[in-house]
Amino acid sequence: MAEENKITREEVPDACPHCGNKLSPWQQVLLATDRALVCKKCWYRIILDVIPTTKKTDSDKKNKG
Ligand SMILES: [Zn+2]
Numbered sequence: 001m002a003e004e005n006k007i008t009r010e011e012v013p014d015a016c017p018h019c020g021n022k023l024s025p026w027q028q029v030l031l032a033t034d035r036a037l038v039c040k041k042c043w044y045r046i047i048l049d050v051i052p053t054t055k056k057t058d059s060d061k062k063n064k065g
Contacts, residue, residue, distance in 0.1 A: 011032075011048060011049075012028045012031055013028075013031075013046065014028060016039040016041065016042065016044060016046060017044075017046065018039060018042050018046075019039060019041050019044065021040070021041040021042065023037070023039075031046060032048070035047065036048065
């Protein structure tokens with residue numbers, strides 16, 4: 001049972017960035033799952049940017065100094 005499709009709530013907005021309409025918890029789940037959701041109020045298509053998880057190796061060392 002590998003759970004590689006982990007959903008982090010941090011990257012999911014709790015409101016529509018276009019009209020500010022508050023998203024329901026269920027809508028946030030849909031958004032996190034589909035990476036996209038259409039706002040029911042303004043029909044704006046909210047799309048999550050795919051943020052690649054950078055490994056903490058070089059960048060961590062580079063910042064030092
Ligand atoms: Zn909206």
